[in-house]
Amino acid sequence: MSSVVPPAAWSGARRVPVSNAVLGTGVYVATAIMFFGGLVSAYLVLRAGSPAWPPAGQPRLPVAITGANTLVLLASGLCVWWARRAAQLQSRTRALHAAIVLGFVFVGVQGIEWIRLVGYGLRASGGSYGATFYTIVGAHAVHALGGIAMLVVTSRFVRAGRGDLPAALLYWGFVVLLWPVLYALVYLV
């Protein structure tokens, strides 16, 4: 069972409209959208079945700070879009680094707000208000951390002349654009 043709010579003879990386990422993003669809529909069902929302005695969510934080995340998304468009390697990596820093700021502020809310008595075990909040926001934070890791890896690859910026943009774009929807649903409405 020796090698018929060495892997180095396996030609990618086909010209394809979307790269493997973008396609694979796209498939994952579709799955993740359905995952958040499940969480959001659970949220809507539980909220509709609740007599008051937020229930009496539960703390209000930090609308203003999180709104500002939303802008930070959107700016981070813009940076990746920028990196994708930039012609020079240096401006690409610089834009990616800015996106990574802004991404960390977003997740960090979210974390601090979480801790403050726990201090105010918002508990995951205290009913569906707290439970849905922590689950939805936490799930988004996990996806954001995954996205930051992807940006870090991509920025290293870009410096080596490889790496798939469109795939990173696709995934980070998903994380960035999903957040305003969740913010509106959970914090505003």
Place this chain on the structure above:
Amino acid sequence: MSEQSGFWSRYVFSTDHKTIAKQYLITGLIMAVLGGWLAQGMRAQIAWPYTDVPGFGLIEPGRFNALVTMHGTIMVFWVAMPILLGAFGNFLIPLMIGARDMAFPKLNMLSYWTFFTSTVVLVASFFVDAGPAAGGWTSYPPLSADPGYTGVHLGTDLWILAVALEFASMLMGGVNYLTTTVNMRAPGMRMMDLPIVVWMQLSAAVLFMLSVGPLISGAVMLLLDRNLGSGFFDPAKGGDPLLFQHLFWFFGHPEVYVILLPGIGMVAEVMTSCARKTLFGYRMIVISVIAAGLLSFIVWAHHQFVSGLDPRLALPFALTTILISVPFAVVLFSLIATLWRASIRYTPAMLFAVSTVAMFLIGGTTGIFLGAAAADIYFHDTYFVVAHFHYTLFPATILGMLTGIYHWFPKMFGRMLNETLGKVHFWLTILFFNLTFIPQFVLGIAGHPRRVADPLQYDLLLRDMQSYNIVSTVGAIGLFSVQILFIVNFFLSMLRGRAAEANPWQATTVEWLTPSPPGHGNFAGEVVAVRGPYEYSPPGEDTDWLPQGELQPAMHSATSR
């Protein structure tokens, strides 16, 4: 080529799709034996309640629930998924589209080892205190959320963890299947030139990816309910137990097609090559599968007609459910039409293929009784349901998988299976399968509830019908035992079967162009597709088949990239 030498990188941590396929196959077969074994304990308890069962001992109701739960879980998630998608998806997709491997070989390896880990976690749950999960394979809360109902603590958490890992593994597989099929087809092979089994694998992957998200969200909530007391499914905390059922069946119904389609695809491949006729209605089959896939997202509540579903929702879901049988009828009739006036070669694979369709027709037809909300109120939670879904899932997964193994074994292992042994295995399997499940239809119509450990505790009429339960159990024992023939055939032939030529079945598709078994890289040259996939008995030709592809000299230089 140092990366290819060495035992570990070649047989264990291999990135070659064929090796990964075999790893999935062997793991899945071992789990099939375990799943079948659990059913033996279950059936013995039902036929002869509270007698010592050899190998099990006394089975009390709590253990019976665990047997039911783990049998279902294992058969769906650790047999059907890994064998039909993990093994055959991995083996067939690159070979049949003329690719050298999957799009992401390392992700593929990670997928198998994630699956392996999930298997270890699941098997470990048998050995923890209070045993494995016992809340049913659907894991409905409060049975699954509150240990007070089943007495199982850690077992349920391990169950959720194992299922989550299994999903992660299948997700990685799905990313690979879709990307590979779309981007790595041989030059000249358009989407409508794909062998039908590749279409089925692709559709199954898409269905899985689009339906699994809501269930993962449900599993996350269940895990939080169990460990943090979040109460998503607990009415006392403002939660809703029906919510889990919706999330589960939004996945659960498409999942039926995820494990149905690959088997039907393999059946179609075997039928067209053994009938020496082109596949009837290729385009209609593809369109029907896409239509069924779309419909499968709006039928799920037919599982909840008696769960407290809003009665106004029952009618629309009953309608979509009846509607979804139309595309599947199209597929099955296309398969039957493929056989029309053919000179059929009855290889063991062909026998299994034909019986898959025959048995599935019984399963599909009895599904209409359950899809109609009014009839379902009577049939729900009876053995009629058990018989029905075994008549769909057993043909589609077990018979479909056996079809695939008997057909592609030569390509996988380079040796032929024993044909006589295969035919004996076929006839005994079909006999005992029907012996097991036909009595269950009768019992179900008489009102025999499912998931009860002791049917004799219901005095009214079931006492007189216990003989049906005994017949069914005898069938189950036979069905399990005759698989020894297959296991013996499988391993003996793998070691000392007749050496297989490249194309023992004179089949047209591309995987038969390369030696059996194919080496690393699959093809000695570049595959170019020159005609459609099923050019059997072409008019005006001397030969009765023309291959879909041709091999052209490989472009060796590194610059050809």
